[in-house]
Amino acid sequence: xxxxxxxxxxxxxxxxxxxxxxxxxxxxxxxxxxxxxxxxxxxxxxxxxxxxxxxxxxxxxxxxxxxxxxxxxxxxxxxxxxxxxxxxxxxxxxxxxxxxxxxxxxxxxxxxxxxxxxxxxxxxxxxxxxxxxxxxxxxxxxxxxxxxxxxxxxxxxxxxxxxxxxxxxxxxxxxxxxxxxxxxxxxxxxxxxxxxxxxxxxxxx
Amino acid sequence: xxxxxxxxxxxxxxxxxxxxxxxxxxxxxxxxxxxxxxxxxxxxxxxxxxxxxxxxxxxxxx
Numbered sequence: 075x076x077x078x079x080x081x082x083x084x085x086x087x088x089x090x091x092x093x094x095x096x097x098x099x100x101x102x103x104x105x106x107x108x109x110x111x112x113x114x115x116x117x118x119x120x121x122x123x124x125x126x127x128x129x130x131x132x133x134x135x136x137x138x139x140x141x142x143x144x145x146x147x148x149x150x151x152x153x154x155x156x157x158x159x160x161x162x163x164x165x166x167x168x169x170x171x172x173x174x175x176x177x178x179x180x181x182x183x184x185x186x187x188x189x190x191x192x193x194x195x196x197x198x199x200x201x202x203x204x205x206x207x208x209x210x211x212x213x214x215x216x217x218x219x220x221x222x223x224x225x226x227x228x229x230x231x232x233x234x235x236x237x238x239x240x241x242x243x244x245x246x247x248x249x250x251x252x253x254x255x256x257x258x259x260x261x262x263x264x265x266x267x268x269x270x271x272x273x274x275x276x277x278x279x
Numbered sequence: 280x281x282x283x284x285x286x287x288x289x290x291x292x293x294x295x296x297x298x299x300x301x302x303x304x305x306x307x308x309x310x311x312x313x314x315x316x317x318x319x320x321x322x323x324x325x326x327x328x329x330x331x332x333x334x335x336x337x338x339x340x341x
Contacts (some may be wrong), residue, residue, distance in 0.1 A: 081337060081340065081341055082340050082341055126298070147284075149332075151333070151341060152341075153329070156329070167281060167284055168329050169280075169329065169330050169332050170329060170331045170332060170333055171291060171332040171333060172333055172334060172337055174292065175291035175292065175293065175333075175334050175337075177288055177289055177291040177323075177330075177332035178287055178288065179287055179288070179289045179294070180286060182287045212313070245297055265323075
């Protein structure tokens with residue numbers, strides 16, 4: 075059991091982490107990754123988009139370049155992080171909810187996106203199924219997840235803090251959620267750390 | 280919270296339809312109120328314009 079797999083601990087961690095988050099986050103989550111996430115969601119004008127785990131709104135901002143803020147539904151567990159997102163993008167629809175129990179009707183969104191959040195979900199398989207459920211057939215579910223580090227020492231440390239799914243693991247969750255046409259890319263912030271994250275996209279049947 | 284989004288919202292637990300009660304509004308947006316599930320009767324609060332749609336057991340914990 076990692077330190078942040080528990081939702082209460084994740085909530086507390088982020089309450090304090092939110093103060094420095096915007097300064098630390100760009101090291102691990104680059105502009106290039108953000109662009110790839112949005113591109114893989116295949117958004118069009120007028121699409122209604124869900125973002126799970128909006129945090130301070132870094133990804134939300136990327137989505138708002140493609141669709142109107144009014145068409146974006148950004149959800150998070152923590153209100154502290156969300157405050158920054160609200161300041162940045164005041165016309166987005168914000169809700170507090172749990173990724174594994176989404177409060178939306180079936181087939182609601184044209185695409186669902188979650189970047190840098192899955193590592194805190196105790197049951198990622200359920201979270202992905204929920205994203206698939208609320209997305210319309212033909213729409214895409216896109217997730218950016220940190221990869222399991224290949225160095226065993228680094229991996230041991232990382233796994234004590236968060237849950238790091240492997241690319242294979244993500245694909246199997248996508249499969250069990252009934253997602254099709256699965257595509258993925260592994261990316262990193264620089265040449266030395268070129269496979270830090272996996273961005274995976276699947277189509278709802 | 281925009282009033283019309285109730286149409287796409289569902290109870291996070293049983294996925295039932297919700298009924299909106301407005302206690303305070305500003306420029307057509309709900310500032311304070313609640314959403315009640317028509318199926319399981321669970322009530323979700325809306326505070327400072329944001330609906331708290333966490334399942335009841337998580338709402339108390341986080």
